[in-house]
Amino acid sequence: YQYLQDKVRYISVQIGIGGWKPMLASDVDKLGYGDCKALTNYTKVLLDAVGVPSYYTILYAGNSERDIINDFSSMQGNHAILGVPEGDDIIWLECTEQDKPFGYLGNFTDDRDVLIVTEEGGEIVHTKVYSDAENLQEYRASVQLNSEGGIIGFLEGTYEGLQYDGKYTWDKRTDEEKRTAYKERWDYINGLMIEGINLNDNKTDIIFTEKLNIKASNYATKIGDDLLLCANVFNQSQYIPSRISNRKQELFIGEGYKDVDHLDIIFPEGYRVESLPEDTTVESKFGSYSISFKELADNKIEYKRNLMIRKGTYPPEDYAAYRSFRKKIAKLDKSKVLLKVKTN
DSSP, X not given: OHHHHHXXXXXXXXXXXXOSOOOOXXXXXXXXXXXXXHHHHHHHHHHHHTTOOOEEEEEBOSSSOBOOOSSSOOOOOSEEEXXXXXXXXXXXXXXXXXXXXXXXXXXXXXXXXXXXXXXXXXXXXXXXXXXXXXXXXXXXXXXXXXTTSOEEEEEEEEEOGGGTTTTTTGGGSOHHHXXXXXXXXXXXXXXXXXXEEEEEEETTTTEEEEEEEEEXXXXXXXXXXXXXXXXXXXXXXXXXXXXXXXOOSOEEEOOOEEEEEEEEEEOOTTEEEEEOOOXXXXXXXXXXXXXXXXXXXXXXXXEEEEEEEOOEEEOGGGHHHHHHHHHHHHHXXXXXXXXXEOOO
16 A cells, blocks of 8 residues: 555545546556556555455545445446455555555545445445544643743644544645645734744554644733633534524534643643633533633643533534534633732
């Protein structure tokens, strides 16, 4: 698979335009490029040469899952991948990308019925389903607040499952592109500066890690000499679905995920915590959410947050409840901490 990624590049010729027949493997080997059909077939030929069986596989690719129709024979699909049997499982290989880890699909080809071509004929099978908990984003961070409301901080983020998708290409971005992307992610932090970026793509374990040093001149709001700040520095979810009355269509949450946040806020000498928000848990059929706050010694506040969104299809009448759930999350993610100047 690494040999394939190093040797060839992808060109786009859609199945509907180019038909089902791939170009010859010998031509791919000579020219060094091919479309999804050609590169999948080429990989199959490479594995055949060393005695490893594999299945040329036709499917509908895209971020919204679409199944191959199993009860009507017709020309279907818009993409090809390769399946390598391993016991009762199948290892899926995306043959068009030069950076994707071995055996990783991502949300472009996961969780759908596909057609594998075997020596006995075609067979409908299902690609990997990532559980909500597998799609993990975890932040561990620390920020130090000064008396002017500015912060200096460190964040370590890890991404797994479908939350890994899209991260493994970041090494190809320039430093300026990376900084721009982080500023867009945290556009609510005024004057944000990214002073250090260390990225690690573990393709063996399929885990992406980022370590960042950040700085912002005026994160907290000054109220006289006091400071008011949002405890959730790095993962504020402000998504609220549009208000729709008398909805007719089902609610489809196409990707479940889990976010775990642990943040230490160190505030300056001469201040005390006037008030902390209440610990809160919200449970619903769409997922769960919890936040907690604890004042520690040495001018430190510990903030923890857990969010789980469950993938699924829900009836139209559940839409209002889902909107309410997301609205609560957006409000709680803005929970404020008040720090007051100590008086003698």
